[in-house]
Each structure stands twice: as C-alpha cells, then as structure tokens.
Amino acid sequence: MNTVPIIPESAPFSAEQRAWLNGFLAGLLNRGASAGPTSLGSSASSQRPLLIAFGSQSGNAESLAKRLAREAAGRGFAARAAGLDSLQPADLVREQNVLLITSTWGEGDMPDNATSFWDAINQNGNSPSLAGVKYSVLALGDMNYADTFCLAGKKMDARLAELGATRIIDRVDCDVEFDDLAKTWSSSAFDALASEPTTTLTLAPAVVAEPSVQETGYTKKNPFPAPLLANLALNTSGSAKDTRHIAFSLAGSGLDYEVGDALGVYVKNCPEVVDSIISAHALDPNADVALPDDGVAPLRDALIGFYEIRHLHGVIPVNPITLSDFIGGLRKLQPRLYSIASSLKAHPEEVHLCVGAVRYELHGLQHKGVASTFLADRLPLGETTGVFFHVAKHFRLPEDPKKPVIMVGPGTGIAPFRAFLEEREATGSPGKNWLFFGDQRRTTDFLYQDQIIEWVRKGVLTRLDTAFSRDQEEKIYVQTRMIQAASELWQWLEEGAHFYVCGDAKRMAKDVDTALHEIIQTAGGKSADEAAAYIAEMKKNKRYQRDVY
Known part of the structure; x- marks a missing residue:
C-alpha cells in the first residue's frame, strides 16, 4: 500500500508549489499501484x-x-x-x-x-x-x-x-x-x-483551490433553510422604486462568508402568474407532470416551485399544446445570486441583501421579477427558503488594510459596499474609503442614508459623492461625479487605491469604465493607449474589480 509523499515545509518551495508537488507525487503512486513499480524519473517524464x-x-x-x-x-x-x-x-x-x-x-x-x-x-x-x-x-x-x-x-x-x-x-x-x-x-x-503522443513535462506551480463553503455542509445542491428575519423598505413615500433590505438568519447552519461574496437564494414563481399561464394554455392545473430532477407533482405546483416561466408570461398560444410538449420546453427554475450587503463581524449569524423589486407593465400586462417579488412580497417573516454561498474571490477588499478603497455603487449596487464599510469599520482598517452612490432622488432614494452619513461623521467614510439624477433638470450620474473629482481620484489611484464597481453591466459599468479611462488621461496626463495599459495593470494586480450584472 502506497503512502502519499509529503514535501517537507523546509523544502525550498512556496506553499502552492509544495501542494502541487504533493498532488503530483500522489498521482504517480496511485498510477503505480495498478501499473507496477516505476521510477519517479521515468514516470515524471512521461x-x-x-x-x-x-x-x-x-x-x-x-x-x-x-x-x-x-x-x-x-x-x-x-x-x-x-x-x-x-x-x-x-x-x-x-x-x-x-x-x-x-x-x-x-x-x-x-x-x-x-x-x-x-x-x-x-x-x-x-x-x-x-x-x-x-x-x-x-x-x-x-x-x-x-x-x-x-x-x-x-x-x-x-x-x-x-x-x-x-x-x-x-x-x-x-x-x-x-x-x-x-x-x-x-x-x-x-x-x-x-491518446496523443507523450510530451515533455513542464513543471510549473499550480493554482491550488482552497476548500470553500460549497464543498462541505450546506451547498447549492443542499441549501440551508434560512428564516427571513427582516424585510424593510429602503425607499420613502413618493419614490418610483421599491428597494428592500432583506435579512436571513444563519443560526445553526455553521455557514460563514466573506464580504464580496454572493448569496444564492431559492425562489418560487408568483401563483397568480402561474394561474394565468395555465389558463391561457387551457391546461389542467392538477395533472401530474415530471419534475426537472426527479419525481412528479401537479402542474400548478411544478410551475410555482420547479420551472422557469418568465418567457411564458403574457404569451397566448396560437395552437393548442400537449402537456408533455409544454413541460418539455421548460427550463429548471434556478436560484438567484445576490451581492451580500453585510459583514458577519457586524451581524453575527446573519446575511443581508439589498433587493430592488421589479414590477412593470408591458402591453397591458403586469410583469413581476421572479426573485425580487418573491422576497419582497411572497416570503413571510419567519418562513424559510433555501440559501447557499457563492464565493467571489474576484471581488475582495485589499489584503493590506492600509490601502485606499474607491467604491462606485449606484442603486442596489450599494450592497457589497455596505458590507465593505461594515468590515473596514469592524476591523479598524486605517485605509481611506471613498463612496460614489447614485439613485433617482435624494429625499426618497438615498439607500442606507443614516448609516452612510454616520460613517462620514465617524471618519470611516473619508469621502462621499452622491449623484441623484432626477433632482435637477440635467441628469447627473456617478460617472459625472467621478469626472468632477478627477484630480483627487487620480491621486488616490497613484497611492495604490483599489477601484470597485457594482451594478448594471450594460450601461453603468461601461460608462464608469469610460470615465475612468478619461480621468487617467486628463488628470494623469496619459495617452489613450497609456491609460488602457494603466487600467490593464490595475486589473492584473486585482486593483480594479467589478461585480456587475
């Protein structure tokens, strides 16, 4: 019986190289157990x-x-x-x-x-x-x-x-x-x-994956039934939006997370929408149908809890469809990922979200966001739904707490930056913090206003720039404020600041990126190519990170 070899910690290798070599040698021994003895040199070369x-x-x-x-x-x-x-x-x-x-x-x-x-x-x-x-x-x-x-x-x-x-x-x-x-x-x-001819082995340090919360305990396939602790309106009366602060309890789960991670939430479709779809297709709501993974359930229950139906809402079929063809054309209902809006250090055994409820009318029909209205309207306080954590190593605070941080998060994009600031406050991080936040109106849409203003008062938030687009005739956005503060923003970047963006990928994130290029050119005195190279280097060094959707 072979014993897995251990490269001693005194060996002249980094931790990653040592871990890779241990796995490499273990693989050789595992192959040797069935193929007979071989020398390390000949096995390695093959x-x-x-x-x-x-x-x-x-x-x-x-x-x-x-x-x-x-x-x-x-x-x-x-x-x-x-x-x-x-x-x-x-x-x-x-x-x-x-x-x-x-x-x-x-x-x-x-x-x-x-x-x-x-x-x-x-x-x-x-x-x-x-x-x-x-x-x-x-x-x-x-x-x-x-x-x-x-x-x-x-x-x-x-x-x-x-x-x-x-x-x-x-x-x-x-x-x-x-x-x-x-x-x-x-x-x-x-x-x-x-089956290809053997090539010469190139020894290079491997990127070793650390165990994550998805690999043990509660996972995407085995979600934790988390009770809903809070569902609070963040907009005030008169707002055109409905943004909610959602909090779940993690008590008894053994789960933890880092700021920057996302929470996966299992959701259900709106029963009213399901009933309208069943009626439009003249189907029997009680007919048994196969579920995506295993088992059967009545059609109505299957559509509420197991199948995606967004593309069916408001669709009136031209020709009758059989039940099997109807179900065969549906995808499995997927959990939704939300940026986490809290730090465990500030809220032990809790996880918070910032969710904008999607509701709109199109062609005379009322449409609802599946997950957002499930959380805002249909999940009662105290009731549970399945949750799991999605590790986001691409979106992390600097390892050096002295590094400055610039955060751009309009609307619900504030979520991870609330978490970042809670973490920086709880750990006493000395680095400067700058937040760009925007929404429609200051009086109705300044999400987490009291907490943010308190951070400014205490010095946790070094600088706050807000952009409320509907408070004046000319619309002002976060990228507008960035350009107005170009000189100081450039100084922060030159000090090694990490730059973060969270929110809409199609418009906001692209506009912010364009503004960042412009700032580096104008305030930094660089050409367009030099600005692009500067940003590429920031990305390579994990100083420019985006959580966009």
Whole structure:
C-alpha cells in the first residue's frame, strides 16, 4: 500500500508549489499501484502537461477549472489551473495541451480577467501563432440572454483555431446548470489528450483551490433553510422604486462568508402568474407532470416551485399544446445570486441583501421579477427558503488594510459596499474609503442614508459623492461625479487605491469604465493607449474589480 509523499515545509518551495508537488507525487503512486513499480524519473517524464485556463467574472469558471485540475492530476496529467490574466499566448504554446473555460458577462463581453489575454491574441496583424497547441473550450452562459449566450467562449474558440491551434473536441456551450455538461466535456477531453503522443513535462506551480463553503455542509445542491428575519423598505413615500433590505438568519447552519461574496437564494414563481399561464394554455392545473430532477407533482405546483416561466408570461398560444410538449420546453427554475450587503463581524449569524423589486407593465400586462417579488412580497417573516454561498474571490477588499478603497455603487449596487464599510469599520482598517452612490432622488432614494452619513461623521467614510439624477433638470450620474473629482481620484489611484464597481453591466459599468479611462488621461496626463495599459495593470494586480450584472 502506497503512502502519499509529503514535501517537507523546509523544502525550498512556496506553499502552492509544495501542494502541487504533493498532488503530483500522489498521482504517480496511485498510477503505480495498478501499473507496477516505476521510477519517479521515468514516470515524471512521461506525464502530459495540461493547462486548464479560466476566464471568470463571478467565480464559476475559476472553481470549475481548479476542480478539473485536481481530477486531471488523478488521471495522470501534470495539470495546473491558471487565470487568463496570468497567461500569455506563449504559455499555451509551451504547455501545448490546453482546456479553456470562460464565462460571458454584459453584452457578450470577456470576463475582466480574460481581457488582457484576448487583446494579446487580437493584435491586428501581430497575433502569435498557436500551431502545435491542442485545445478545447467550455463556454459558460445563461440562455436568458439568448443573443449573447456563451459569446465570449465562442469568440475564444474561433480565435484559437484561426491562430493555428488544433481543436481536440468541439466546444461545449453550457447554461447555468453546467455540471453535467462540464463533466462530459472534461472526460472527453482527458480521453482525447491521453491518446496523443507523450510530451515533455513542464513543471510549473499550480493554482491550488482552497476548500470553500460549497464543498462541505450546506451547498447549492443542499441549501440551508434560512428564516427571513427582516424585510424593510429602503425607499420613502413618493419614490418610483421599491428597494428592500432583506435579512436571513444563519443560526445553526455553521455557514460563514466573506464580504464580496454572493448569496444564492431559492425562489418560487408568483401563483397568480402561474394561474394565468395555465389558463391561457387551457391546461389542467392538477395533472401530474415530471419534475426537472426527479419525481412528479401537479402542474400548478411544478410551475410555482420547479420551472422557469418568465418567457411564458403574457404569451397566448396560437395552437393548442400537449402537456408533455409544454413541460418539455421548460427550463429548471434556478436560484438567484445576490451581492451580500453585510459583514458577519457586524451581524453575527446573519446575511443581508439589498433587493430592488421589479414590477412593470408591458402591453397591458403586469410583469413581476421572479426573485425580487418573491422576497419582497411572497416570503413571510419567519418562513424559510433555501440559501447557499457563492464565493467571489474576484471581488475582495485589499489584503493590506492600509490601502485606499474607491467604491462606485449606484442603486442596489450599494450592497457589497455596505458590507465593505461594515468590515473596514469592524476591523479598524486605517485605509481611506471613498463612496460614489447614485439613485433617482435624494429625499426618497438615498439607500442606507443614516448609516452612510454616520460613517462620514465617524471618519470611516473619508469621502462621499452622491449623484441623484432626477433632482435637477440635467441628469447627473456617478460617472459625472467621478469626472468632477478627477484630480483627487487620480491621486488616490497613484497611492495604490483599489477601484470597485457594482451594478448594471450594460450601461453603468461601461460608462464608469469610460470615465475612468478619461480621468487617467486628463488628470494623469496619459495617452489613450497609456491609460488602457494603466487600467490593464490595475486589473492584473486585482486593483480594479467589478461585480456587475
């Protein structure tokens, strides 16, 4: 029986290198148990290097890449996972065998940590050759955004092929439930690579995944039934919005989280909407139907709790449809992710959210956001719903508490920055804090106003700039305030400030990014290319982070 070798802590390796080597040697012994004794040198030289590269905005692609790297090591590969922001095209050529996993965000954009790599392989006539690279792409997306579904992965796949890389298996495009497809894709890719001629092992430090809350205890597949503690209106009378402060209890769960993480919430569809859909399709609400995972339930119950129906609301069928065809065309109802708006240090055994209830009329029909109105209207205080934590390592406070922090979060984008400020206050972090907050009107829409003003009074919040767009004839937004404060903002950046954005990806985040480029050019005296390089370096050093949706 083989014993897993341990590289001693006194050995001249970093913690990551030591962990990678331990896994590498363990893989050799596991293979040797069935193949007979082999020498370490000959086994090492025959291992195939495998780079699993990831472009990740919310952490899904990163977590998956690290998990697959561990699985690949168990299958005899010298595997490592690495973010695209740490790679150059030459790294792919050197390691030869590459599996690339990337998500899509915004309007078909690359994740933040993939933009520098994408730019490197799109250099107008100077793009590198990737001949000799064997690759495959797993694209993560959301079918609710049909026009841009998995677009980043599709573009990456096509570009790698254009540059001479050889596709070992076809790209796989995944919806939000990606586990099964990812397993099939990775298994096929491992098999395809294993049949290729052996290449020389390239020893490089692996990115080692730390255990997360999803790996033990309550998870997405086994959510914690969290009681609702609070549902408070954050807007005052006369507002055009309905924003809620939502609080859940974590007592007895053993769960914890870090500021910057997201909370996954299991929700239900509105019964009134379900009844209107059933009536429009002339279906029997009591007819038994199959559930997405297992079991059966009456149609009405299945539509309330198990299937996505947003695309059906207000749709009047032209032709009758059978019950089996109706159910066969539906997707599984997915939990929703919300940026966490609290710090455990300020609220032990609680987790808070800032949720804008979506309600609007279209073509004479009332529409409701599934999750937002479930939390705002349909989940009674004290009742439970399933929750889990989604680790967001891409959105973290600076490791050095002395570093300044600039936060841009209009509307419900204030959520993670309330958490950041609670954390910085609770830990006594000495770094300066600057918040840009905006909404429609100061008198009705200044979310968490009392707490924010108190932070200013106490000096926790060094500077506050607000932009209430409807309080004057000319609309003013957070990016307007940024440009007005360009000189001081540039000074903070030069002091090493970390810059954060949370909120709408399609408009606000793009406008803020444009303003940031302008500020670096005007206040920093840089050209457009120099400003772009400055921001690329900020992203690489985790000083420019976005939580956008």
